[in-house]
Amino acid sequence: MSDLALGRGAVPAAAAAPERVETPFRRFVSEFAESRLALLGLAVFALVALAAILAPWIAPQNPYDLAQLDILDGRMEPGTVGGAGFTYWLGTDDQGRDMLSGIMYGLRISLSVGAGSALIACLVGASLGLLAAYAGGRTDSLIMRLVDLQLSFPAILAALMILAFLGKGILNVVIALVLVEWAYYARTVRGTALVERRREYIEAAHCLALPTHRILFRHLLPNCLPPLIVVGTMQVARAIALEATLSFLGLGVPITEPSLGLLIANGYEYMLSGKYWISFYPGIALLITIVSINLVGDQLRDVLNPRLRK
Amino acid sequence: MSGAASPTLEVRNLRTHFFTRAGVVKAVDDVSFTVPRGKVLGLVGESGSGKSVTGFSIIGLVDPPGRVVSGEILFQGRDLTRLSEEEMRDLRGNRIAMIFQDPMMTLNPVLRIDTQMIETVLAHARVSREEARQRARDALGMVGIPSPEERLHAYPHQFSGGMRQRVAIAIALLHRPDLIIADEPTTALDVTIQGQILAEVQKLSATTGTALIWITHDLSVVAGLADEIAVMYAGRIVERGPVAEVLDRPLHPYTVGLIGSVPSRNRRGEPLRQIPGMTPSLLNLPPGCAFRARCPRADEACRAEPPMRELLPGREARCFRPHLEAAAETAA
Amino acid sequence: MSVYLLRRLLQAVAVVFAMSLIVFVGVYAIGDPVEILISPDADQLERERAIAALGLDLPLWEQYFVFLARAMQGDLGRSFVFNEPALRLILQRMPATLELAFGATIMALIIGLPLGLYAGLRPHSPLSRAIMAGSILGFSLPTFWVGLMLIMVFAVQLGWLPSTGRGPTRELLGLQWSFLTWEGMRHMLMPAINLSLFKISLVIRLTRAGVRETILQDYVKFARAKGLRPARVVGVHVFKNILIPVVTVVGLELGSTIAFSVVTESVFAWPGMGKLIIDSINVLDRPVIVAYLMIIVLMFITINLVVDLTYSVLDPRVRLEAKGT
Numbered sequence: 001m002s003d004l005a006l007g008r009g010a011v012p013a014a015a016a017a018p019e020r021v022e023t024p025f026r027r028f029v030s031e032f033a034e035s036r037l038a039l040l041g042l043a044v045f046a047l048v049a050l051a052a053i054l055a056p057w058i059a060p061q062n063p064y065d066l067a068q069l070d071i072l073d074g075r076m077e078p079g080t081v082g083g084a085g086f087t088y089w090l091g092t093d094d095q096g097r098d099m100l101s102g103i104m105y106g107l108r109i110s111l112s113v114g115a116g117s118a119l120i121a122c123l124v125g126a127s128l129g130l131l132a133a134y135a136g137g138r139t140d141s142l143i144m145r146l147v148d149l150q151l152s153f154p155a156i157l158a159a160l161m162i163l164a165f166l167g168k169g170i171l172n173v174v175i176a177l178v179l180v181e182w183a184y185y186a187r188t189v190r191g192t193a194l195v196e197r198r199r200e201y202i203e204a205a206h207c208l209a210l211p212t213h214r215i216l217f218r219h220l221l222p223n224c225l226p227p228l229i230v231v232g233t234m235q236v237a238r239a240i241a242l243e244a245t246l247s248f249l250g251l252g253v254p255i256t257e258p259s260l261g262l263l264i265a266n267g268y269e270y271m272l273s274g275k276y277w278i279s280f281y282p283g284i285a286l287l288i289t290i291v292s293i294n295l296v297g298d299q300l301r302d303v304l305n306p307r308l309r310k
Numbered sequence: 311m312s313g314a315a316s317p318t319l320e321v322r323n324l325r326t327h328f329f330t331r332a333g334v335v336k337a338v339d340d341v342s343f344t345v346p347r348g349k350v351l352g353l354v355g356e357s358g359s360g361k362s363v364t365g366f367s368i369i370g371l372v373d374p375p376g377r378v379v380s381g382e383i384l385f386q387g388r389d390l391t392r393l394s395e396e397e398m399r400d401l402r403g404n405r406i407a408m409i410f411q412d413p414m415m416t417l418n419p420v421l422r423i424d425t426q427m428i429e430t431v432l433a434h435a436r437v438s439r440e441e442a443r444q445r446a447r448d449a450l451g452m453v454g455i456p457s458p459e460e461r462l463h464a465y466p467h468q469f470s471g472g473m474r475q476r477v478a479i480a481i482a483l484l485h486r487p488d489l490i491i492a493d494e495p496t497t498a499l500d501v502t503i504q505g506q507i508l509a510e511v512q513k514l515s516a517t518t519g520t521a522l523i524w525i526t527h528d529l530s531v532v533a534g535l536a537d538e539i540a541v542m543y544a545g546r547i548v549e550r551g552p553v554a555e556v557l558d559r560p561l562h563p564y565t566v567g568l569i570g571s572v573p574s575r576n577r578r579g580e581p582l583r584q585i586p587g588m589t590p591s592l593l594n595l596p597p598g599c600a601f602r603a604r605c606p607r608a609d610e611a612c613r614a615e616p617p618m619r620e621l622l623p624g625r626e627a628r629c630f631r632p633h634l635e636a637a638a639e640t641a642a
Numbered sequence: 643m644s645v646y647l648l649r650r651l652l653q654a655v656a657v658v659f660a661m662s663l664i665v666f667v668g669v670y671a672i673g674d675p676v677e678i679l680i681s682p683d684a685d686q687l688e689r690e691r692a693i694a695a696l697g698l699d700l701p702l703w704e705q706y707f708v709f710l711a712r713a714m715q716g717d718l719g720r721s722f723v724f725n726e727p728a729l730r731l732i733l734q735r736m737p738a739t740l741e742l743a744f745g746a747t748i749m750a751l752i753i754g755l756p757l758g759l760y761a762g763l764r765p766h767s768p769l770s771r772a773i774m775a776g777s778i779l780g781f782s783l784p785t786f787w788v789g790l791m792l793i794m795v796f797a798v799q800l801g802w803l804p805s806t807g808r809g810p811t812r813e814l815l816g817l818q819w820s821f822l823t824w825e826g827m828r829h830m831l832m833p834a835i836n837l838s839l840f841k842i843s844l845v846i847r848l849t850r851a852g853v854r855e856t857i858l859q860d861y862v863k864f865a866r867a868k869g870l871r872p873a874r875v876v877g878v879h880v881f882k883n884i885l886i887p888v889v890t891v892v893g894l895e896l897g898s899t900i901a902f903s904v905v906t907e908s909v910f911a912w913p914g915m916g917k918l919i920i921d922s923i924n925v926l927d928r929p930v931i932v933a934y935l936m937i938i939v940l941m942f943i944t945i946n947l948v949v950d951l952t953y954s955v956l957d958p959r960v961r962l963e964a965k966g967t
Contacts, residue, residue: 149660152946154898156905157938164923164931241784245905248786249920264787268909271794272805280794283787290782298778371866403869410867415860420882429878430868481868 031303041295048289052111055104060086063102064257078277091277093266099277102263103285109259110289113170114240117177121239122232124178125185126224130216132186133193143186150183155242163251173252177239188231192224226304233297237290244286260286316387317344318489318521319368324381326360326367335592337363337376339545342618345489345538348519350512352536352553354526354568356589360545361525365491368523369408370398386488404434407482411494413475417466423450423477424462430484449480453510472503479511486518493525508535529572533557541565544590544600547618551625561627561634563605599629607631650950654943661939662713665932666706718936719929723922728933732915736937737817738808739914742906743899745821745834747892750841755888757842758849763876765854773846780843785902789836789909796832804829806911833910837903841895848891852884859883893949897942 033039056062078091078099090099132143150158162176196202197220205215244261246252253259258266260282267278326338338360345351355361366372368383370390383390385406390398402408410416418426427446428439435442443462450458453476466474475495482490492511496504512535515522526532532539532553539556541549541564549562560566567585587604590596598613599605605612611630618628693699700708712718718729761770797805808820808829820826856862857880865879866872904916911917915934922930 149664152942154901157898157901160904160919160923161931161935164926164928237782241782244784245786248784249905249908250924251920261784261786264790268790271790272798276794276798279787279790283784283791286784286787287782290784291779294778294782369867371863399869399871401869402867408864408867410860410864412860416864418861418865418879418883420886421878426865429870429874433869433871433874478864 028303032299035299035302038295038299041292041299044288045292045296048107048285048292049111051104052107055101055108059098059101059104061098061101063097063105077275078281090281091275093263093278094270099263099281102258103260103282106258106260106263106282107285107289109170109253109257110240110243110261110286113174113177113243113253113259114236117174117239117243118181118232118236120174121178121181121235122185122228125182126189126221126228128182129186129189130193130220130224133190133197134212134216134220140190144190147183147186150180151187155180155238156245159242159246160249160251163246168251168254170253173243173246176246177242180242181235181239184231184235185228188227189221189224192227193220196220196223230297230301230304233293233300237293237297240286240293241290317346318386319345319523320382320384321364321368322382322384324364324367324383325379326363326372326376327379328376330375330593333593335376336545336595337592338367341381341542341545341547343538343540343547343550345521345523347488347521348516349537350515350522350524350535352524352526352532352539353542354529354532354539355542356527358589358592359542360592361542362493364542365408365493365523365525368489369402369406369491370395371402371408400434403430403482403487404485405487406489406491407485407487409475409478409482409490409492409495411497413471413478413495413499416478417474419466421465422462423464423466423469427462427477427481427484430481434485445484446480449484450477452483452514453477453480454506455480472499472507475499475503475507479507483514487520489521489523490515491523491525494527496531497526497528504531511535529557529568541568544595545592546600546628548601548629549625549627550618551622555622555625559633561621561625561632562601562629563607563631563633564601565627566633567604605631647951650947654947657943658940662710662936663706665935665939666709713936718933721922721927721930723925723927723930728929729937731918731930732933732937735913735915735918737819738912739900739903739907739916741819741821742830742833742837742903742912742914743896745830746838746841746899746903747896749834749838750845751888751892753838754842754845755849758846759853759876759881761846762850762853762857765850774850777843777846780839780846783839785836785839786905786909788839789833789906792832792836793909803832805832808913833906833912836909837899837906840902841892841899844895845888845892848888849884852887853880856880856883889952890949893945893952897938897945900941901938 051058086098090103092098093102128143132140158180159176162179163172166172166175202215202219205219210219243252243259244264247259247261248265250265253262255262263282264279264286267275267280267282271279321344322342324338324341325336328335328337341360341364343351343353353361353364363372363376367378368385368390370393372378378391381391385401390401393401417423424443424446427449428442431437431442431445432439437445446462447458450461455461455473455476461469466477469477479495490511496507499507508531511522514520524532524536536553539549539551539553540547541556541562543564549556549560549565551561556565557569560569564585571584585604590600590603596602597615599608599616602608602612609631614630616628616630618626620626621629621632621634716729717727720726721728721731724731757773761773764770793805796803808826810820810823810825812819812823812826820830862875862879865875870879900916903912903914904920906912907914907916908920915937919931919934922928922934
């Protein structure tokens with residue numbers, strides 16, 4: 001529906017002002033930019049992602065390299081100059097790890113676990129959702145029963161159980177996150193695909209006797225993309241928060257390569273003696289990341305939701 | 311109460327505008343009429359002509375971004391536009407009552423009928439709960455609901471549409487109001503039920519002396535019910551007069567068109583006449599007569615704003631080119 | 643009504659069986675059942691004896707029925723760590739968790755409903771915008787971090803509230819409760835706020851959306867046209883209608899509140915089932931994990947059932963449909 005409407009809308013616009021052709025993408029960009037808050041969220045997220053990607057080159061220290069850590073610099077307040085000669089702007093943790101570097105490296109883990117699990121969950125969920133919508137009947141009801149069951153169970157609990165059976169470790173965290181989140185994608189894709197399936201262009205594809213996989217992935221899937229992008233954005237934020245929570249509980253990433261959640265957990269015991277920064281700053285980084293993604297996701301939902309479009 | 315000579319309601323130059331982001335919508339623009347005691351005014355127009363907003367302006371329930379910009383609404387001599395919210399609240403449901411269009415939507419689905427009736431009694435009268443209940447029961451009986459005592463315990467969804475509208479009317483009648491504003495109350499009902507309700511309302515109005523404003527788009531309803539008729543178009547009253555005269559000999563081309571588009575037994579076989587074009591957007595209404603673009607009689611003069619003029623005794627219209635010459639021809 | 647109740651009960655029983663199958667497969671098929679059910683310290687002879695005693699040499703479907711039969715008798719295995727029946731361990735800690743979860747839910751309603759109501763009635767006021775921005779924050783803030791910050795501010799810096807534990811408890815109906823003593827309440831306040839943060843945001847959003855929708859309904863305008871006072875229009879006509887979705891969601895969320903108390907209990911060292919399950923996972927005390935899972939499933943189903951019934955009390959239309967079927 002939205003694409004048809006877009007196509008129709010584009011023709012008179014092009015006729016009126018040939019120098020500025022309004023493509024669906026341009027329209028999407030300009031509508032997204034209507035919210036300054038969302039733009040701010042996007043900018044902040046870009047900064048966070050950049051800091052994470054460039055961490056090995058811009059971080060003052062490699063926090064995973066124990067040789068670089070000086071235990072004498074442990075639990076230093078933010079702003080003190082350490083033995084290595086540079087300033088610990090955000091202080092150090094108990095092992096003398098520079099918190100700023102720790103946060104940048106921790107962001108790498110948090111973001112890649114979040115994005116990676118969201119991507120895999122998206123692939124799995126979207127495929128199953130497409131299958132459910134396309135096959136219908138028993139396949140559909142079996143998949144959707146599983147979805148219902150999964151969604152009725154709180155994510156944290158399901159993840160805890162899976163980790164309890166599989167054990168700790170980054171890979172197992174990713175598996176747990178995927179198992180917890182695939183259902184959202186499956187439900188979204190199935191809903192959209194069921195609507196799209198009855199449209200003329202799918203019937204036309206059937207008439208041309210195109211192979212099933214081609215109809216599924218070249219015709220149906222692209223039309224399910226907008227809602228999928230919205231769900232995906234929100235799920236990345238959720239995955240990051242969940243990973244942090246699991247790591248905080250000691251069930252996530254190994255202690256040698258701490259993510260943000262583990263950094264916060266490490267600071268827990270020192271906080272009671274007033275050394276707040278070990279937990280505080282990683283939490284702020286986590287908060288900024290999640291809020292910025294949510295702001296972008298909120299606006300994406302408004303822009304990409306055909307029901308809200310006039 | 312004032313004497314019989316003074317009308318129950320007199321609206322003078324009422325303007326209600328909606329200040330939207332896209333611009334000012336003049337939903338009601340310079341509307342004047344009177345409703346004497348015990349009489350029925352039929353307020354007729356297409357949807358969007360401002361007739362409902364007129365009703366809500368009188369009862370003081372125009373929601374933002376809309377508000378009454380100017381004009382007077384004299385109810386028994388008091389100007390309602392000058393009353394405080396609390397004074398207005400005291401009149402609502404008490405001296406002035408309103409009945410809404412869709413009976414499926416006007417009763418709160420999660421409250422029992424007795425709750426919704428008793429709260430109305432208690433909002434305006436210092437009586438005991440039992441007394442309030444008694445009044446509610448009597449009102450239900452009055453509008454022809456069988457076994458009212460039992461029905462008081464029911465929830466709205468247990469009633470049919472016609473029954474719900476009777477309940478809504480019973481609520482409106484609880485305090486024997488001096489004025490009832492009925493906003494298309496029979497539109498959503500079956501024709502037979504519509505007839506019953508019309509007959510009952512007419513009887514009530516005549517016996518209790520209640521003035522009635524009946525808002526509708528249906529000329530046939532007004533024909534049997536109203537004493538006076540006021541035709542609204544694009545926020546203005548374009549024609550006003552006694553109902554029989556207006557329907558027999560309409561003056562304004564819009565009224566002519568409206569009557570022509572009603573199917574009638576007398577004109578079987580003839581094609582129904584439509585009014586060409588569309589209702590204009592109330593946003594940025596061009597100056598001059600709003601009906602100009604659709605009017606077969608319009609000419610240069612209509613670029614100016616036509617004033618409301620008395621064209622025949624007791625008959626007013628807002629038109630430079632009224633159908634004065636040959637009444638017989640237009641009715642044919 | 644009773645037909646409806648019966649049907650819902652049957653559904654609930656069916657879900658319990660389905661979940662018991664999933665838990666069974668999770669424990670017995672995915673993991674190594676020997677490792678899960680028998681203490682890792684046991685020697686070879688003990689292992690074989692245990693395998694036979696537990697019926698692990700039987701085919702899987704037979705094992706399932708054995709598991710089911712034991713579970714129905716309340717036998718969900720013994721904890722390796724405490725050497726006590728897992729079920730008893732969990733039931734002992736349940737009141738603390740329930741108390742916390744109910745406290746959080748009540749707090750979410752007490753704080754969320756008025757704020758949501760205000761934001762819905764005055765959507766453009768600066769305060770409403772602040773409330774809505776706050777609710778976004780409430781959705782985004784990681785619970786455990788907020789818990790730490792609460793401890794830092796109110797326990798460490800200001801010293802107003804105790805940082806950890808449940809405080810003194812008092813007995814009521816044979817169980818120990820914190821909320822009966824002033825000191826216990828002081829201990830409960832921070833964990834309950836922490837746990838309710840997400841729910842408060844949820845209630846605010848639901849209430850606001852409900853108010854915005856309800857206020858446009860004809861029956862609200864009709865209520866005003868009847869001359870009712872604004873307090874009654876909002877307090878009865880609007881409020882009762884938005885209460886239905888809010889109560890439904892908050893009730894359904896009670897289950898996830900109990901689940902999420904895992905985090906809060908860890909932060910505040912609150913001696914509930916959540917703390918127990920984390921400790922059990924960390925030492926691989928799997929009988930306790932299985933028992934916890936089954937208890938949670940039962941809880942979820944009970945909560946869903948109760949919410950459905952409450953819903954039908956609040957919304958007369960549902961009641962009629964239920965009668966009709």
